[in-house]
Amino acid sequence: MALPDSVYQRIYSTVRRIPRGRVASYGQIARMVRGTTPRMVGYAMAALPEGSRVSWHRVVNHGGEVSARAAGDGAVVQRVLLEKEGLVFDRSGRLDLARYGWKARVAR
DNA sequence: AGATTGACTGCAT
DNA sequence: CATGCAGCCAATC
Secondary structure, three states: OOOOOOHHHHHHHHHHOOOOOOEEEHHHHHHHOOOOOHHHHHHHHHOOOOOOOOOHHHEEOOOOEOOOOOOOOHHHHHHHHHHHOOOOOOOOOEOOHHHHEOOOOOOO
């Protein structure tokens, strides 16, 4: 991220606001951050440097399932992190978005 | 500078 | 439910 207000920076800021125990979809983030797309969100996550405070594990795909990533076992780690926050995956490995979906600044 | 790729989504078949 | 295709846009080669 070269510029302080780059698209990536906005994506990271938004992702950081996801409360514990909630998840948001790539599409959801993309709609909150004007000028970006779900693909950009995923790409931003992939480019995310280690050690960042961004709660990337709270970002799942549109079906409430952890997306496969280009490298390694991150998906498993992500799922464990979410379970530790109290979220429950169904037998298909999906989350109940109606329940865990993040309602951005909207009074439930 | 042009082509390729990617942690996505939605609609059509 | 499986496949295919299009849209979207930055990073990389």
